[in-house]
Amino acid sequence: MGLLSKKDAALIKDPLFDNNPVTIQVLGICSALAITAELEASIVMAIAVLFVLGIGNVLISLMRNIIPSKIRIIVQLVVVATLVIIVDLVLKAYAYELSKTLSVFVGLIITNCIIMGRFEAFALANSPWQSFLDGIGNAAGYGIILVMVGFFRELLGAGTLLGIPVLGDPIEKTGLYALGYENNGFMLLAPMALITLGIIIWAQRSRNKALIED
């Protein structure tokens, strides 16, 4: 890490695992789970949040000395909403099908608690460069969980990854299906996102005993 000092590197690394915004801080679950039935949608969502949080953190940090504290929530909402509108318009222009799949969940990035949480807790008190790193780190931590859930749900539910069949053809009975394997269509339904995430939390906390609650 020649480019970054140790402290800066920690800003990126911590939220990835030990202080993950989703599994530890319980933020940003709202707009995330519904779109993880496919890996592709999860990746796009992760990139969108990375963009919004990275840029938004810098903007808020640049304005931190001129925002009156009474109206800071409104200012934050306006910044996020503007960035989200950009993301939405770009998606509609270049990936129309995908923007249909994500539907209202792009708009719901606005109320994603991670973003407001980082603005409040970090960007309002730190320099732009550090805020940028913090934003990237937290968004990446969120993205990792999203991609993990999306990976398992698409693989086990449809036998594909990014729409490409990886386990063979379920109708022609090739690959794994020749051995009697069946897709678990239940994985594609909404409740399984919650249960998958519950299991990820379980695995993470069994590995790191310090995170156990109570």
Add this chain to the structure above:
Amino acid sequence: MEHIELFLKSIFIDNMVFATFLGMCSYLAVSKKVSTAVGLGAAVIFVLTITVPLNWLLDQYILQPGALSWLGEEYAAYDLSFLSFILFIATIATMVQLVEIVVEKFLPSLYNSLGIFLPLIAVNCAILGGSLFMQSREIPTLGLSTVYGIGSGIGFFLAILTIAAIREKIRYSNVPPALRGLGITFIITGLMAIGFMSFGGMLTGDDEEAKEEKTAQVNTVIKNTNKELANNTKVNE
């Protein structure tokens, strides 16, 4: 009839928490005790009932393509729908503030029980989600959008109340240490969501799209079985 149908649909079938995962953050954070859960649930019903119809008016008369035609012919070509996120969230934030002031002034007892939750609600995804779903589902009238707001609020109330009750009881159970707290709450919510899916068949009477989808599914299953049968006969021969 239409109203009752949408009401039941928004409570049970399209439940905010279990079907669309909206409002998850506050759902998880404020569900440790039943009494606080009731407070937040009531505040969500309250705010949704006000903001969804308000945003419906905004959508209908300002944002939709051609919505500005009431101003005059020359405005009919404008399409401001790209502004909907920012206007919706601004409406919600202002309304929450306004409601807070009014309630504090005239209903101090209600303010004491709801008060601390109202600011939280401005950034609750369930509230913005309610407005965005109202827009994307193209709910046709003001009355229906009000019903949709109330129904979604009650759905959220129901969800947060049940999980709070379960979490109060589960404290006495022997949960594996790593699952305690957040993990088990997720899994229980998942199981409850599976339960709520059983409401899905409640109102399929005139849902043409769902019917078509189902027929398509059945057709593919039949096709697959036929294919298998053909393969089997080939093997047998």
